[in-house]
Amino acid sequence: MKTRYSYGGDEHIFVEMDEEMSLDAFFKSLAMSNAARDAKIDGVREICPANASFQVRYDPEVIAPEDMMAKLKELEAKAENAEKRLETRIVEVPVFYQDPWTHDCVMRFRERHQDPSGTDLEYAARINGYPSVEAFIEAHHSQPWFVSMVGFVSGLPFLYQLVERDKQIEVPKYLKPRTDTPKQTVGYGGCFSCVYSVRGAGGYQMFGITPMTIFDADQKVSYLKDFMVFFKPGDIVKWKPIDRAEYDRILKAVEEGTYTPRIATVTFDLEEFNADMEGTNAKLMEALNDV
CATH class of the missing domain: 2.40.100.10 (Cyclophilin-like)
Structure with missing residues (x-):
């Protein structure tokens, strides 16, 4: 499963676990979006989860786009090891x-x-x-x-x-x-x-x-x-x-x-x-x- 990161305009980053829906992709997306929320990153305004992806809206005047991207990528390893249990x-x-x-x-x-x-x-x-x-x-x-x-x-x-x-x-x-x-x-x-x-x-x-x-x-x-x-x-x-x-x-x-x-x-x-x-x-x- 190859995670894809991309910018969405000046205020969003889109993180896609997979191009197709699967429960594995869903649980990884859930773990990453929860980790991003728990991290309480300065400048994050909204985290919007989807089927096998999530999007983060942030304030570029508080955190630079490349720094926001780096912080999200750091969370991926944590998500890979997260418990897949709800x-x-x-x-x-x-x-x-x-x-x-x-x-x-x-x-x-x-x-x-x-x-x-x-x-x-x-x-x-x-x-x-x-x-x-x-x-x-x-x-x-x-x-x-x-x-x-x-x-x-x-x-x-x-x-x-x-x-x-x-x-x-x-x-x-x-x-x-x-x-x-x-x-x-x-x-x-x-x-x-x-x-x-x-x-x-x-x-x-x-x-x-x-x-x-x-x-x-x-x-x-x-x-x-x-x-x-x-x-x-x-x-x-x-x-x-x-x-x-x-x-x-x-x-x-x-x-x-x-x-x-x-x-x-x-x-x-x-x-x-x-x-x-x-x-x-x-x-x-x-x-x-x-x-």
């Missing part, structure tokens, strides 16, 4: 697959899609070698996902599938972005799933929708009163397929302030996961059964 949480996120709202949106923007004759789910199932949409949906929700980054728009999580590389689902983004995407759409682009935290433009394939609010700027939602954004990097997600009746029930509970997401505290150890992915995933998901 005390985190696993969250159950209900998903209404093949819902009417994303389906309507899918059909309104077919001319921007690789396959105008079908749906996003049909296309994703076919190019990933699944015999049916139902089999594809099963693959999407049967194993947990790792939140590697939150951003792009406020509160939107990027989720990386916790399976062997050759089993990961991959789908391209739309040929031309949509001008509309329903709020809380569960989407997919490249190797990442996501939840659209707000309604707006988008280019990811649309698979379903969740009734669980994940961003609330007014902090009126009961479980978002402490912080307006629900997800944070390192969270683990287990999708739970639901039907229309369950969707309506949960949505009503969210609106009434009585809904509490199912959450369990877990430890994620990267070495243990790499040694036994199936067993690790089973233990992670089992933790939700006790909630």
Whole structure:
């Protein structure tokens, strides 16, 4: 893994662990960005972590660019030896697959899609070698996902599938972005799933929708009163397929302030996961059964 350092204008340095996402790259990026934060370097204004990289904003009148670069490079050896273990949480996120709202949106923007004759789910199932949409949906929700980054728009999580590389689902983004995407759409682009935290433009394939609010700027939602954004990097997600009746029930509970997401505290150890992915995933998901 070759780390790449580059300047971004006069006030930023971009540090990229790898050109492709991997859990190894994520953990190294996390370790380096945490080390940079703990170092309390004079002049640092902001540290912004991403999937396999991070960016530092600094004041060049306080610290010279070459000195800032040197200090970041000194942290790499420390990151290489950092423990790849997280005390985190696993969250159950209900998903209404093949819902009417994303389906309507899918059909309104077919001319921007690789396959105008079908749906996003049909296309994703076919190019990933699944015999049916139902089999594809099963693959999407049967194993947990790792939140590697939150951003792009406020509160939107990027989720990386916790399976062997050759089993990961991959789908391209739309040929031309949509001008509309329903709020809380569960989407997919490249190797990442996501939840659209707000309604707006988008280019990811649309698979379903969740009734669980994940961003609330007014902090009126009961479980978002402490912080307006629900997800944070390192969270683990287990999708739970639901039907229309369950969707309506949960949505009503969210609106009434009585809904509490199912959450369990877990430890994620990267070495243990790499040694036994199936067993690790089973233990992670089992933790939700006790909630």
